[in-house]
Amino acid sequence: MSRISRRSFMATAAATGATAGLGLRAAGAQETYPNRPVTLVVPWGAGGGTDATARIVASLLERDLGQPFNVVNRTGGSGVVGHSAIATAAPDGYTIGMITVEISMMHWQGLTELDPKSYTPLALMNSDPPGVQVKGDAPWKTVKELADHIKANPGKLKASGTGQGGIWHLALVGWLKAMGLDANAVPWVPSNGAAPAMQDLAAGGLDIVTCSVPEGRAMIDAGKARSLAIMAPARNPQFPDVPTLKEALGIDFTIGAWRGIAGPKGLPQPVQARLVAALDKAYKSAEFQDFMKNRGFGTVWADPQAFAKFMAEGDAQMGESMKAAGLAKT
Structure with missing residues (x-):
């Protein structure tokens, strides 16, 4: 074998060995994921x-x-x-x-x-899932009373819980639609999240806040807000007294x-x-x-x-x- 051909042979063998080694490592990497x-x-x-x-x-x-x-x-x-x-x-x-x-x-x-x-x-x-929160001294003691008021007075109440088009806004829209009402029957006031919305609710600047019940818990525990219903298939074990929309209104609407x-x-x-x-x-x-x-x-x-x-x-x-x-x- 000439010097040139031997050198070519050795290079090819080395490259083949390296490729095989990479293949083994690749296979091993998949088998032992994760390895980094x-x-x-x-x-x-x-x-x-x-x-x-x-x-x-x-x-x-x-x-x-x-x-x-x-x-x-x-x-x-x-x-x-x-x-x-x-x-x-x-x-x-x-x-x-x-x-x-x-x-x-x-x-x-x-x-x-x-x-x-x-x-x-x-x-x-x-x-x-979101709950339907109202002020602690709001006149509505049940979500049915609140729903009846909305139906009789479309456009009169204000709600918030997040920005325009956020998940809690869509929760309100879905609930209103499920009741056969216009999506804007309760005007939405954009906020920077559930916490400031709950504070505004307690201060009287809002009538309804749709957000998860845990997010409203501080105000609820302080007696400054009440949760009337939850938009879930079942009650939250941590808030067993809050009924589902289906229980309270016969509406099979859930979101979260x-x-x-x-x-x-x-x-x-x-x-x-x-x-x-x-x-x-x-x-x-x-x-x-x-x-x-x-x-x-x-x-x-x-x-x-x-x-x-x-x-x-x-x-x-x-x-x-x-x-x-x-x-x-x-």
Whole structure:
């Protein structure tokens, strides 16, 4: 063998060996996922409910899977920035995220083309339905009395709980529609969230606040507000005296703010299976259940298939509500 051909042979052999080695490592990486740190993107700011939920989930995944799960807050664009970061990540399982109800709302508003189908759903872990809150000394003692007043006096009461077109605004719109009323029968006053809305309610600046009952708990416990009903299939065990709309009015309307874990489309099946099993274990853990209960957050589990169905149904519901309120741009 000539010197040149031998050199060529050795180079080819080395390259072949290197490629084979890479293949073995690639196969091993998939089999032993995760073998390096994972980023868990949160589309909302640090300190909020989504951030807190993501951090307890990340800590439990880290303990179970043996690699760091680093929570990264990617805020901006009314949730578009963070949701986009999850959807456009490499589909290798090393960037996943906590998607929220806004993914079924933003595209209707023309903010993004992203929708629930832009992801590999892994697990739904939380849902918080809104309650119908009124001032502590309001004349309506039941949600039926309030509903009758709205029907008799359309346009006279004011409500809030979040910004225009936010989840709690759509909760009000859906409830009004379910009663056969115009979506604007109770004018909406935009606010920066449930907390300032509840303060405004207690001060007499609002008549109704639709937000989760845990968000209104401080004012309710202080006697400055009352929750008349909850827009959920069943009563919240932490607020057993608050009836559902179906119990109180015969209206089968439910809605809620939810949080779940998802990855970009095309996530490999072995990675999906590993993550779903770990998320199921985390959800069932005493640490997660106690953490959520202590903060008044609702716990709801759905596997990938059920989560996908849940999001599809919610997306259609949001579209109907936003169109009815004149908020849809698509």
